[in-house]
Amino acid sequence: MKASVRNLSALGITTLGIAACGGGGSVDGSNFVASPTGKLSLSITDAPVDTVDAIVVHFTGVRLKPQDGPAIDVPFVNASGDPVTHVIDMLELTHGTYEDLFLDAEVPAGVYNWVQLHVLADPANDGDSHVMSNGARYELRIPSSEQNGLRFVSPFTVTADRETHLLLDWDMRMALIQPPGLAGTYMLRPAFRLIDMTEHGFLTGSVQDALIDAAGCPGDTTLGTANAIYVYDAADLEGPDGTTLDPGDIGSTTDPAPIATGAVSLGEDGSYGFRIILSPGEYRVAYTCDGEADDAETDDEVDLLLWPEVVVIENGDTTSVDFTASP
Numbered sequence: 001m002k003a004s005v006r007n008l009s010a011l012g013i014t015t016l017g018i019a020a021c022g023g024g025g026s027v028d029g030s031n032f033v034a035s036p037t038g039k040l041s042l043s044i045t046d047a048p049v050d051t052v053d054a055i056v057v058h059f060t061g062v063r064l065k066p067q068d069g070p071a072i073d074v075p076f077v078n079a080s081g082d083p084v085t086h087v088i089d090m091l092e093l094t095h096g097t098y099e100d101l102f103l104d105a106e107v108p109a110g111v112y113n114w115v116q117l118h119v120l121a122d123p124a125n126d127g128d129s130h131v132m133s134n135g136a137r138y139e140l141r142i143p144s145s146e147q148n149g150l151r152f153v154s155p156f157t158v159t160a161d162r163e164t165h166l167l168l169d170w171d172m173r174m175a176l177i178q179p180p181g182l183a184g185t186y187m188l189r190p191a192f193r194l195i196d197m198t199e200h201g202f203l204t205g206s207v208q209d210a211l212i213d214a215a216g217c218p219g220d221t222t223l224g225t226a227n228a229i230y231v232y233d234a235a236d237l238e239g240p241d242g243t244t245l246d247p248g249d250i251g252s253t254t255d256p257a258p259i260a261t262g263a264v265s266l267g268e269d270g271s272y273g274f275r276i277i278l279s280p281g282e283y284r285v286a287y288t289c290d291g292e293a294d295d296a297e298t299d300d301e302v303d304l305l306l307w308p309e310v311v312v313i314e315n316g317d318t319t320s321v322d323f324t325a326s327p
Contacts, residue, residue, distance in 0.1 A: 217289030
């Protein structure tokens with residue numbers, strides 16, 4: 001069965017005036033007229049983080065770097081061509097939901113080296129990107145945002161005369177940190193995965209109440225609390241002799257770290273579950289009730305319950321994993 005996601009609209013944002021940088025010309029100029037083109041759409045999603053109530057990011061555009069040729073800017077503008085800011089609370093984009101940054105931008109076909117998000121995160125401006133926690137508002141900084149923005153280096157291809165839809169999974173559990181010496185300030189790092197929406201599947205499942213209520217685990221599992229699913233590349237946990245290696249925490253320097261995470265939340269039916277979008281492939285999956293104690297910058301002691309089998313995600317399918325307590 002092909003799974004579906006909630007596709008939030010881009011709020012009227014268009015991509016007029018796409019332009020090449022570094023000495024290039026605009027798409028309606030002479031440089032790209034004779035080149036084959038394809039249509040590119042870019043959306044964004046998130047895995048939630050604990051302890052904060054909102055992570056509000058102000059996006060102003062995207063820059064793309066073709067393998068051959070200058071970088072291309074995709075500014076966010078309205079129908080009149082005026083610049084607009086796309087304001088997104090990243091914690092609202094969970095369980096496979098996503099929001100469109102831009103749709104059907106006509107760009108040169110070919111291989112691209114990286115995608116870069118342009119955001120407003122000026123320490124002197126209280127009105128742009130910020131974090132809300134316990135009713136208080138905190139400054140949000142993004143490293144090198146003025147020079148390089150949030151750059152994610154991962155090759156992708158835009159096929160000529162075809163539609164390409166990419167999803168950036170910005171994992172807030174890995175990305176949001178509080179740097180030492182900067183009290184009252186949060187920082188966002190480019191902890192991304194890039195998913196081709198023409199080929200993806202879903203990992204869903206449940207967590208038994210006994211695991212949620214186990215000693216040392218928080219009882220409150222509203223979205224954003226410490227109960228989480230960690231996803232690993234199956235090859236990373238395969239030892240040289242075929243044995244399974246111990247999974248690591250997010251900041252692990254000794255054991256394999258997860259490539260993605262997801263929240264465990266209480267559903268309307270009274271059960272605890274999760275839903276994560278993944279590219280086709282083989283994965284290992286673990287549950288933890290210690291997510292709040294997992295610092296993205298340190299190697300922490302986090303209790304992980306590893307699913308005993310390799311989980312295979314296939315295009316268009318939903319794979320389910322149900323974690324239960326030992327008898």
